[in-house]
Amino acid sequence: MFKEIEQKKIYLQILEQIKDNIIEGNLKSGDRLPSERQWAEQLGVSRATIREAIRALEMIGLVRCQQGEGNFIAVDYEDTLTQPLTIMFWLSKAKISQIQELRRALETESAKLAAKHMTPERYEKIEKICQAIETETDESIRAELDKRFHYEIAMASENIMIKNVLLSSASLIEALIKDIRIAILDDPHRGPLIDQQHHIILQAFQSHDPLKAAMAMSQHMDLIDDFVSRLEPDD
Amino acid sequence: MFKEIEQKKIYLQILEQIKDNIIEGNLKSGDRLPSERQWAEQLGVSRATIREAIRALEMIGLVRCQQGEGNFIAVDYEDTLTQPLTIMFWLSKAKISQIQELRRALETESAKLAAKHMTPERYEKIEKICQAIETETDESIRAELDKRFHYEIAMASENIMIKNVLLSSASLIEALIKDIRIAILDDPHRGPLIDQQHHIILQAFQSHDPLKAAMAMSQHMDLIDDFVSRLEPDD
DNA sequence: TATTGGTCAGTGGTCTGACCACCAACCTGT
DNA sequence: ACAGGTTGGTGGTCAGACCACTGACCAATA
Numbered sequence: 273m274f275k276e277i278e279q280k281k282i283y284l285q286i287l288e289q290i291k292d293n294i295i296e297g298n299l300k301s302g303d304r305l306p307s308e309r310q311w312a313e314q315l316g317v318s319r320a321t322i323r324e325a326i327r328a329l330e331m332i333g334l335v336r337c338q339q340g341e342g343n344f345i346a347v348d349y350e351d352t353l354t355q356p357l358t359i360m361f362w363l364s365k366a367k368i369s370q371i372q373e374l375r376r377a378l379e380t381e382s383a384k385l386a387a388k389h390m391t392p393e394r395y396e397k398i399e400k401i402c403q404a405i406e407t408e409t410d411e412s413i414r415a416e417l418d419k420r421f422h423y424e425i426a427m428a429s430e431n432i433m434i435k436n437v438l439l440s441s442a443s444l445i446e447a448l449i450k451d452i453r454i455a456i457l458d459d460p461h462r463g464p465l466i467d468q469q470h471h472i473i474l475q476a477f478q479s480h481d482p483l484k485a486a487m488a489m490s491q492h493m494d495l496i497d498d499f500v501s502r503l504e505p506d507d
Numbered sequence: 508m509f510k511e512i513e514q515k516k517i518y519l520q521i522l523e524q525i526k527d528n529i530i531e532g533n534l535k536s537g538d539r540l541p542s543e544r545q546w547a548e549q550l551g552v553s554r555a556t557i558r559e560a561i562r563a564l565e566m567i568g569l570v571r572c573q574q575g576e577g578n579f580i581a582v583d584y585e586d587t588l589t590q591p592l593t594i595m596f597w598l599s600k601a602k603i604s605q606i607q608e609l610r611r612a613l614e615t616e617s618a619k620l621a622a623k624h625m626t627p628e629r630y631e632k633i634e635k636i637c638q639a640i641e642t643e644t645d646e647s648i649r650a651e652l653d654k655r656f657h658y659e660i661a662m663a664s665e666n667i668m669i670k671n672v673l674l675s676s677a678s679l680i681e682a683l684i685k686d687i688r689i690a691i692l693d694d695p696h697r698g699p700l701i702d703q704q705h706h707i708i709l710q711a712f713q714s715h716d717p718l719k720a721a722m723a724m725s726q727h728m729d730l731i732d733d734f735v736s737r738l739e740p741d742d
Numbered sequence: 743t744a745t746t747g748g749t750c751a752g753t754g755g756t757c758t759g760a761c762c763a764c765c766a767a768c769c770t771g772t
Numbered sequence: 773a774c775a776g777g778t779t780g781g782t783g784g785t786c787a788g789a790c791c792a793c794t795g796a797c798c799a800a801t802a
Contacts, residue, residue: 282785283562291597307753318786320555323754327518327559328566332591334598339754340794352595353588356567357668360587362526363569364667373620374613374668381612432599433592433609437672517756542782553757558783574783575765 282317283325290329294345305335305343331355353440361444371445372500376493378438379422380486383473385429387485390477394428398477402470421470425489428477445496449503466495517552518560525564529580540570540578566590588675596679606680607735611728613673614657615721618708620664622720625712629663633712637705656705660724663712680731684738701730 293299305311308326312319326343329335333351336344346352361371386394401424405417422442426435469492476485528534540546543561547554561578564570568586571579581587596606621629636659640652657677661670704727711720 287594291594294598295600309753320558320787321785323555324559324562324784326754327563331563331566332594334594337754338794339792340752342753342794349595349598352591352598356587356591357672359522359526359567359569360584360671361668363529363584363587364671365530366667370666370668373616373666374672377612377616377669378609381608385608431605431608432601433596433605433676434612436595436599437609441668544782555758556756559755561783572783573765574763575781577782 282321283328286315286322286325287329290334290345299345301345301349302347303345305345307342350436350439353437354443357440357444358447368445368448368504369497369500371441371448372493372497375438375441375445376490376497378434378441379425379493380489382426382429382431382434382438383476383485383489384482385431385434386425387476387480387482389430390428390480394424395474395477398424398428399474402467402474405470406467418466425473449500466492469495517556518563521550521557521560522564525569525580534580536580536582536584538580540580542577585671585674588671589678592675592679593682603680603683603739604732604735606676606683607728607732610673610676610680611725611732613669613676614660614728615724617661617664617666617669617673618711618720618724619717620666620669621660622711622715622717624665625663625715629659630709630712633659633663634709637702637709640705641702653701660708684735701727704730 290299305326306314308319308322312322315322326335326337330337333349333353333355334346336346338344360366398421401417401421405414405421408414408417419442423439426438429435469488472488473485473492476482476488525534540561541549543554543557547557550557561570561572565572568584568588568590569581571581573579595601633656636652636656640649640656643649643652654677658674661673664670704723707723708720708727711717711723
């Protein structure tokens with residue numbers, strides 16, 4: 273299952289091996305890796321080296337480390353970009369509005385693709401979420417449902433790359449503005465507006481109209497834009 | 508009643524410190540980090556631990572390691588996402604067309620923002636590149652110029668997050684289809700078409716018309732879409 | 743019987759000290 | 773002045789040790 277190590281950046285070789293093993297199907301999400309001691313012996317390297325490799329893999333969200341239990345392949349790769357994206361945000365001294373613009377680009381494309389590939393099952397699922405949002409009165413639950421609304425659209429886009437980048441940037445925004453959804457949803461003037469926008473998006477999905485979906489989602493994003501811009505005035 | 512006791516992993520604490528130091532301006536691109544031994548002593552941890560932190564930082568492109576010389580803060584953070592994006596691509600078994608869709612979303616938004624923020628200096632720069640593309644006959648140089656064309660637009664968008672995600676996905680596509688630009692440009696029917704599209708984009712920039720820029724760029728992307736779809740037929 | 747609490751083996755987290763490979767800057771002899 | 777070797781500092785790797793945590797097993801207790 274694991275080959276002997278040659279020379280070069282050892283931790284990169286281990287990464288390659290894991291990658292290959294996953295692609296070949298020998299390793300899958302949630303699988304446990306060999307224990308560090310055992311693995312080190314198998315590969316003929318020291319435990320310290322194995323650990324450096326694991327650390328690198330953990331950083332990009334590919335491996336989850338649990339003391340006393342073991343190291344595991346991440347259950348999904350949705351968080352692979354979150355950490356790097358967060359770092360990039362801080363180091364490049366970007367503004368929140370810039371992530372928001374990134375998210376806008378992805379949400380609109382996501383909606384466009386979702387409309388293109390929408391299935392009755394998925395549509396029903398999303399429709400139910402919308403209905404739940406309308407009838408729900410607890411703002412924090414409404415916020416959670418709104419999140420799921422966007423998540424399901426991302427799934428429906430059938431594009432895992434866009435989905436993951438989108439989810440990462442969305443969670444970064446959330447981390448920066450914890451209660452953005454609540455704050456937006458809480459505005460009594462906005463509640464109905466949001467529901468209306470959701471409906472337009474739904475209609476676009478139902479009629480498989482990518483352009484309409486993209487435009488509707490873009491307008492939906494305007495709400496968040498507005499909130500961000502007030503939170504973070506232009507320099 | 509009792510608060511949870513939580514000991515963050517040391518390597519994450521070190522990451523935090525580096526992040527803070529960069530934000531505060533104590534550390535900047537290209538700066539050299541303390542030697543591992545010295546640093547370990549300063550922080551009161553072992554060298555192995557320091558190395559695990561460095562390995563994690565190297566993985567996301569934040570640190571460059573040079574044996575016999577030292578460890579350095581990366582000169583730019585443009586590659587922070589390239590590695591994770593590549594890993595994600597392989598592990599999620601995505602198709603090239605999906606990255607292309609990701610790129611399309613970013614290129615169009617990038618063009619839109621560029622039109623919004625275009626300055627005479629930047630316009631002139633991009634215009635010169637376009638002229639160079641038209642007069643150049645060597646296909647590989649044309650390809651290189653085309654790359655710069657997109658790069659400058661990304662810069663002009665004045666959105667570092669979009670720029671970096673875009674460049675990462677573009678370089679991932681390039682790695683997967685090495686000669687895509689040449690292959691596309693090489694088609695005698697396409698050469699004039701590309702030049703024409705570039706001009707439309709330029710016009711949109713000049714008139715600060717974001718929507719027109721986005722649409723023109725989207726059409727420009729169709730060319731690559733077309734190429735990818737022929738290279739990678741639908742399942 | 744059901745629950746508590748201890749033991750124990752296995753795991754990741756960290757530390758220590760050592761050796762190797764590499765690089766740059768400093769000699770040194772010509 | 774210069775080519776070539778020496779030397780000290782750096783990252784790369786290794787071996788072995790101890791700690792903290794986990795889960796499973798099991799005995800003592802209510």
